[in-house]
Amino acid sequence: MKPRQHSETEIVRQKSIWETLGREDPFWAVASWPERRGGRWELGAFLATGEADLQRYREILRRANAPEEFRHVLDFGCGVGRLTRLWAQHATHVTGVDISGPMLEQARRIAGHLPGVTFVMNDAENLQSLGTTEFELVFSHICLQHMPWPLAHGYIREFARVCQRAGWVVFQLPARPAGTVHIQLWRRRLVEALPFGLGAIWRRWRHGSSVIFDVCYTLPEIVRQAAAEVGLEFVHAEPNADAGAGTEGFIYLFRKP
Numbered sequence: 147m148k149p150r151q152h153s154e155t156e157i158v159r160q161k162s163i164w165e166t167l168g169r170e171d172p173f174w175a176v177a178s179w180p181e182r183r184g185g186r187w188e189l190g191a192f193l194a195t196g197e198a199d200l201q202r203y204r205e206i207l208r209r210a211n212a213p214e215e216f217r218h219v220l221d222f223g224c225g226v227g228r229l230t231r232l233w234a235q236h237a238t239h240v241t242g243v244d245i246s247g248p249m250l251e252q253a254r255r256i257a258g259h260l261p262g263v264t265f266v267m268n269d270a271e272n273l274q275s276l277g278t279t280e281f282e283l284v285f286s287h288i289c290l291q292h293m294p295w296p297l298a299h300g301y302i303r304e305f306a307r308v309c310q311r312a313g314w315v316v317f318q319l320p321a322r323p324a325g326t327v328h329i330q331l332w333r334r335r336l337v338e339a340l341p342f343g344l345g346a347i348w349r350r351w352r353h354g355s356s357v358i359f360d361v362c363y364t365l366p367e368i369v370r371q372a373a374a375e376v377g378l379e380f381v382h383a384e385p386n387a388d389a390g391a392g393t394e395g396f397i398y399l400f401r402k403p
Contacts, residue, residue, distance in 0.1 A: 154271065156297050161245050161269050166357045168226075168248030175249075175359065176225045176288070193256070196228040199287060202384075203316060204236070206399055210381050212314050213282070220281040220308060222273075222301065222317075223289025224265065227253030233285070234260045241276070243268045271297060273304040284309045286317040291389050295364050299372050306376035306402060315378055315400040320363050324392030361389050366396055373400050 167175035173187035177195045208214070216237040221230045224242030226249055233240045239262040244250050253265050268275060284305045290298040298319070305315045370380050378400035386395045 156294060157245075157269060157271050160293060160297075163357050163359055164244075164246035165248055167359065168246040168252065170357075172226050172249055172252050176228055189256075193228060193231070196232055200229055200232045203285065203287070203397070206316065206382060206384055206397060207283075207314065210314075210399060210401075216282045218281050219283045219285060220276070220305075222284065222286040222305070224253060225249050225289075227257035227263075227265065229285075229287060230263060230265070231257035231260060234263050237283070238262055239264070241266060241281075243273070243276070245269050271300055273301070273308055276304075276308045278307055279310040279313075280308050282310055282313045284313070284315045284317075288318060288388055290317055291320050291361055291395075292359050294360075294362055295368070298362070298364070302369075302372055302378075303376045306373070306378050309378075309402045311402060313402050315373075315402065316397065318386050318388060318395065318397045319369055320361065320386075320389035320393050320395035321366055322394040323361070323363055324390060361393075363389075363393075363395075366398075369396075369398060373398070377402065379403055 164175070171183065171185055173189075173192045174183045174185070177187065177192055182192075214236065218239045218241070219233045219237040221233060221240060221242045224230045224244050225246075227242055230240050230242035230253065234257065242250075242253055242257075242263070242265045244253070244265070245268060247267060250265050250267060257263050258265060266275060286301075286305075290301065302317075305317070309315050366383060370383075373380065379402070381399040381401050383399070384397040386397045387393050389395050
């Protein structure tokens with residue numbers, strides 16, 4: 147199978163996972179607190195979780211002397227628009243992009259009424275629907291971590307393309323898993339080995355959703371090399387553990403010269 151076919155197969159798999167989660171448990175799929183699984187998020191409390199996330203990114207950008215306000219922000223992997231709606235307070239225009247139709251339906255209900263906010267479906271391994279040098283800030287939080295590195299690598303290449311000159315690219319990726327990851331993988335394989343679709347039935351009964359997302363890990367030197375190869379200048383890496391307790395990860399900030 148050719149590399150492009152591998153990529154297209156992975157896109158189909160990712161779309162299936164996130165459309166299912168978007169239908170069954172969209173808020174938990176974004177803010178994955180164990181006690182909120184199974185539709186236990188109240189909308190106001192869920193949206194409030196985005197405040198600290200956005201402030202962390204804005205502080206990273208502020209320390210790098212980035213603008214306080216942006217002309218056009220891309221929120222890649224926007225999900226239900228939890229952070230898109232907040233970026234709208236600091237940008238003339240925000241475009242939220244996601245692979246999941248049900249997630250985008252929620253996003254339009256939550257933030258589609260805000261001035262300057264647009265939501266776009268993207269289920270390709272690139273961002274061909276977006277223009278070259280269209281965005282002053284390209285942003286992605288807890289999205290790239292859910293896809294294998296070859297797919298994430300391709301999107302980082304696209305981030306560089308759609309970012310304008312002297313613009314900014316900031317995203318989060320985990321680097322190393324917690325020590326308990328092997329136990330979690332063992333449990334997952336047991337469930338997936340159940341016959342007759344019993345694994346999905348068990349997950350829906352136990353957790354409120356029939357699917358589970360992946361978390362992928364990429365070493366920092368690989369991330370920085372990939373960004374450099376597409377012309378992004380490294381600015382800063384901030385430690386981050388949003389992939390789960392005990393994980394090592396980073397928020398990466400780059401600038402397009």
